[in-house]
Amino acid sequence: MSLPALTRAQPPPASAVRLLRTLRWVLPLALFGVAVFIEWGEHIRIEGESISLAFVIETTLFGLIGPAAIFLTLAWVVRLLAAYVRMSADLANANQDLEARINQRTQHLQEATAELAEANVELRQLDRLKSEFVSLVSHQLRAPLTDIRGALEILGEDASSLPATSRRPMEILTLEADHLSVLITRILDVSRLEAGHLSMSLGPVAIEPLLARACAATFGPERGRRWSLMVAAGLPPAWADETLLEEVVRNLLENAILYAPGDDPIEVKATMGDGMISVAVTDHGPGVPADEQERIFQSFHRVGDRDATSSGYGLGLYFAEKLIDAMGGTIGVESPVWADPAAPGTRFRFALPIAADAPLGLDDDGGAD
Amino acid sequence: MARLLVIDDDRSLVELLSDYLTRAGHEVTGAPDGQRGLAAAAAASPDLVILDVTMPGLDGWQTLARLRAEGPVPVIMLTARGDESEILRGFAGGADDYVTKPFSFAQLAARISAVLERTATGRHTSEVLTGADLEVDTVRHRVLRAGVVVDLTPTEFSILVALMREPGRVLSARQIVTSVWGSEFMEETGYIRRYVWHLRQKLEINPHQPRYVLNERGIGYVFPAAP
Numbered sequence: 001m002s003l004p005a006l007t008r009a010q011p012p013p014a015s016a017v018r019l020l021r022t023l024r025w026v027l028p029l030a031l032f033g034v035a036v037f038i039e040w041g042e043h044i045r046i047e048g049e050s051i052s053l054a055f056v057i058e059t060t061l062f063g064l065i066g067p068a069a070i071f072l073t074l075a076w077v078v079r080l081l082a083a084y085v086r087m088s089a090d091l092a093n094a095n096q097d098l099e100a101r102i103n104q105r106t107q108h109l110q111e112a113t114a115e116l117a118e119a120n121v122e123l124r125q126l127d128r129l130k131s132e133f134v135s136l137v138s139h140q141l142r143a144p145l146t147d148i149r150g151a152l153e154i155l156g157e158d159a160s161s162l163p164a165t166s167r168r169p170m171e172i173l174t175l176e177a178d179h180l181s182v183l184i185t186r187i188l189d190v191s192r193l194e195a196g197h198l199s200m201s202l203g204p205v206a207i208e209p210l211l212a213r214a215c216a217a218t219f220g221p222e223r224g225r226r227w228s229l230m231v232a233a234g235l236p237p238a239w240a241d242e243t244l245l246e247e248v249v250r251n252l253l254e255n256a257i258l259y260a261p262g263d264d265p266i267e268v269k270a271t272m273g274d275g276m277i278s279v280a281v282t283d284h285g286p287g288v289p290a291d292e293q294e295r296i297f298q299s300f301h302r303v304g305d306r307d308a309t310s311s312g313y314g315l316g317l318y319f320a321e322k323l324i325d326a327m328g329g330t331i332g333v334e335s336p337v338w339a340d341p342a343a344p345g346t347r348f349r350f351a352l353p354i355a356a357d358a359p360l361g362l363d364d365d366g367g368a369d
Numbered sequence: 370m371a372r373l374l375v376i377d378d379d380r381s382l383v384e385l386l387s388d389y390l391t392r393a394g395h396e397v398t399g400a401p402d403g404q405r406g407l408a409a410a411a412a413a414s415p416d417l418v419i420l421d422v423t424m425p426g427l428d429g430w431q432t433l434a435r436l437r438a439e440g441p442v443p444v445i446m447l448t449a450r451g452d453e454s455e456i457l458r459g460f461a462g463g464a465d466d467y468v469t470k471p472f473s474f475a476q477l478a479a480r481i482s483a484v485l486e487r488t489a490t491g492r493h494t495s496e497v498l499t500g501a502d503l504e505v506d507t508v509r510h511r512v513l514r515a516g517v518v519v520d521l522t523p524t525e526f527s528i529l530v531a532l533m534r535e536p537g538r539v540l541s542a543r544q545i546v547t548s549v550w551g552s553e554f555m556e557e558t559g560y561i562r563r564y565v566w567h568l569r570q571k572l573e574i575n576p577h578q579p580r581y582v583l584n585e586r587g588i589g590y591v592f593p594a595a596p
């Protein structure tokens with residue numbers, strides 16, 4: 001890349017300086033010659049004066065003053081010009097040097113940009129390879145996992161005939177196989193989401209039926225958890241993918257059960273504010289420390305040091321955040337929620353846009369009955 | 370109860386499924402690849418085939434195509450999660466249902482019963498509702514308008530199906546809500562106008578002049594009966 005030439009006055013050519021240097025001598029001498037010639041012509045030839053010392057001195061002095069003044073002026077102009085020419089040359093050199101340095105820097109920059117682009121391509125390839133690897137491993141894991149779960153189902157049918165000491169290990173095996181299944185499914189979902197292969201079907205989503213379904217499925221009677229659901233009256237439908245949104249809600253509810261064991265109820269509340277539908281899941285658990293709240297939505301981040309039997313894998317909230325973001329919403333965490341220092345609680349809240357209403361004046365009354 | 374053929378290169382899965390489904394009262398044959406699966410299908414004339422998609426040699430889709438060329442035996446595909454395009458391809462190729470690995474055997478057994486029941490009642494593949502140039506497959510949850518897939522959310526799909534099941538009959542907002550979400554939400558009729566608006570945006574060629582979901586003022590909505 002070349003820079004446009006800087007606009008500047010062109011220095012006089014060297015021949016002009018040389019000419020001035022010559023004129024500096026020639027012009028005064030010529031003038032001196034002319035002055036002496038005229039003086040001599042006038043006084044000796046015309047007026048017939050004789051050549052005396054006074055006459056020679058006078059003529060010489062008068063003939064010298066003018067040329068000397070011209071000589072000095074021209075010498076000064078020549079010096080000025082010479083200085084200007086030198087300065088211009090220095091400036092041109094400096095400019096050339098600057099341009100050379102700029103070109104060099106530009107070249108370095110281009111090289112660095114090319115290296116960066118290359119590194120970026122390599123990173124993308126690595127990322128794609130990672131996603132493909134994760135996907136491949138997950139796919140490969142599913143076959144044996146299907147076998148394990150199937151074998152356990154067959155064993156489960158004969159559970160009553162198993163010795164009592166074998167029943168509990170079998171229950172644990174079944175539970176862990178189910179957890180592994182959830183984990184593999186989640187890893188696949190995340191890798192698809194990151195690779196942009198998770199397609200969404202956006203549309204209106206009535207929040208109350210969705211929350212009621214998710215609560216009923218997650219807090220089934222066998223889990224014995226207390227819970228409450230409050231939905232503001234007249235809440236309009238949100239704009240979301242209903243299948244994926246239900247997955248997000250179930251994940252938040254599972255998290256609440258996992259991280260807030262005990263008898264206190266898990267509260268689910270849907271409201272409207274700032275032109276968004278807001279859903280909050282609040283527990284009475286130990287809360288999330290302030291320094292962990294920012295990292296809680298990162299992949300494989302888990303709150304606290306949970307024991308090995310915990311079923312959290314640190315992917316649920318990461319996935320939830322990505323999904324809510326892709327639906328045009330936001331998700332956040334608040335803690336503490338309650339004044340009780342022993343159980344400060346955690347509140348996860350996500351907000352989603354409201355589904356656009358049918359335009360007014362449409363010949364459609366909603367089938368009011 | 371029924372003769373089933375399981376075609377999967379995972380021999381442990383074939384063995385376990387055979388055991389489970391035999392206990393459930395079925396007669397089960399297994400085959401480790403597509404080629405031998407086709408031979409077993411020709412020899413045993415199964416009532417239903419359970420077919421894995423990913424197999425070396427003749428894969429599940431190729432095996433399905435050849436099975437379909439031989440006759441109308443119902444097929445349940447064992448697919449990978451998230452391969453929506455693959456699943457659509459499977460349905461286009463004539464699969465009756467699918468389950469994604471890892472699946473529970475009880476879930477597969479329930480799908481087998483449902484497919485066998487549909488087959489026995491004459492609805493060989495699935496219930497397909499038609500009206501104007503719409504084709505709605507209620508089992509595969511697929512809507513085609515003039516042969517082109519229209520992407521609807523599950524609830525939009527349910528609203529359309531509720532109307533298409535009774536063409537020409539006007540359903541009130543309350544009836545639609547009850548049909549879609551259950552009777553506990555029957556008073557939540559405020560959603561319906563908004564849902565119908567978005568449904569029309571996706572379904573109708575001109576949402577301002579709907580052809581499929583019409584409003585009867587003061588009464589409700591109707592899918593027009595064929596003239």
